[in-house]
Amino acid sequence: MSLLNSRRFSLGSRGLALCGAVLLATACASTSPTADTRAAAAAPTGAPVKVKVFVAAMFEIGQNTGDRAGEFQHWYERYWKGATPVAVPGALQPVYCNADGVCGAVLGMGKVNSSSSMQAILLNPKFDFSQAYYVISGVAGTPPQRGTIGEVNWATWLVDYDLGHRWAPEENKPGEPTFMPRKGYEEYRRFKLNPDLVGWAMKLSADTPLKDAESARKYRLRYPDAAARRAPFVGTGTHMTGDTFFHGPGMSKQAQYIAKLYGADDYVITEMEAAAITLVIKRTHGTDRVMSLRGAVNFDQGHPKESTLQHLDPAPGETAGGFAETVENIALVGTRVVDHIVKNWPTWSVGVPKP
Known part of the structure; x- marks a missing residue:
């Protein structure tokens, strides 16, 4: 849910088919190199690139720069304008x-798409990930009881929403959960991210001035929840990973139940x-240096x-708004952490310092 249902609202549900075609055909199309020789000099020529921080985005709407920004564009414009693309x-x-030593790529949407890209990149001999930190970055949804449009959130836990047994509510006792964990998935259905690294992320970014949009401010007022009506902020919590685009208060409660x-x-x-993505990284380098950073562009249920169903397929003009501001907020928050790690690499290269 870097979240396709998030994207469904932010990009406009009736334009989803076109957007999907664009993403499949031209996702994150590379731009022509510029005279930025500093960035271009980072292209592998022999020895593998020593990666200090790897930024993973899931999609780009069009080009990497100069048009409407998706999840990758602000990162690209900050770190890689003019860099030579390395095919993997x-x-x-x-x-x-x-x-x-800051690297990044668009991995693709969904668990299989993104994790297979991450695996290919990690195993490619052009890169040395032995000391790398990871920022998994993208847009998302949030329950109105706990978040708001435009907020940026660092994960404390990652939980897989899909690994278990489910059944129809009408086949259940009224009011009881319709989910049961499946045995055998204990090692990869949840990940507790490094608390010290989360602490650093908040320490470095909690006071980041965030962008907001008038359309998002108006949209929030449709919800009675105090959290939903908040201005954008930087927070922490569990990120729920699912290929199922779940919607509605019932599914939201189930996600909280699973967490x-x-x-x-x-x-x-x-x-x-x-x-x-984290499971792939865990099998090669562990999870101590993994961060998940998401910006909320929609609520996971209607007002x-x-x-x-109305929330799933909103009429024109009924979407949340604030998409452009949110993808910028993600980069504003995330670059503070990336820049700090790179600037203080002699300390960070050996491990996460105590906050």
């Missing part, structure tokens, strides 16, 4: 690196990739006067 067999899009069942923090973000 098995990855959806090329990798870009700068001379400071608590697994011993995680409150569910605050719904997305589509982070747990799967009290709106049905779930």
Whole structure:
């Protein structure tokens, strides 16, 4: 849920088919190199690139720069303008690196798409990930009881929403959960991210001035929840990874039930990739240096006067707004952490310092 249902609202539900075609055909199309020799010098020429921080986005709307920004564009413009794209067999899009060891790529939407790209990149001999930090970055949804449009959230836990047994509510006792964990998935259905790293992320970024939009401010007022009506902020909590685009108060309660069942923090973000990408990283380098950073562009349920189906397929002008501001907020928050790590690399290269 870097979240396609998030994207459904932010990009306009009736334009989803066109957007999907664009994403499949031209997602994160590379731009022509410029005279930025510092960035271009980072292209691998022999020895592998020593990656200090890898930024993973899931989609770009069009080009990497100069048009409407998706999840990758603000990162690209900050770190890789003019960098030579490095093609990686098995990855959806090329990798870009700068001379400071900051690399990034668009991995694709959904668990299989993104994790297969991450695996290909991690195993490619052009890169040395032995000391790398990871920022899994994208847009998401949030329950109105705990979040708001435009907020940016660092994950404390990653939980896989899909690994278990489910059945129809009418086949259940009224009011009881319709989900049961499946045995055998204990090692990869949840990940507790490094608390020290989360602490650093908040320490460095909690006071970041965030963008907001008038359309988002008006949209929030449709919800009675105090959290939903908040201005954008930087927070933490559990990120729920699911290929199922769940909607409505019932599914939201189930996500919270699963988070608590697994011993995680409150569910605050719904997305589509982070747990799967983290599993790939865990098998090669562990999870101590993994961060998940998401910006909320929609609520996971309609307001009290709106049905779930209306929320799924809003009429023109009824979407949340604030998409452009949110993708900028994500980069504003995330670059503070990336820049700090790179600037203080002698300390960070050996591990996460105590906050």
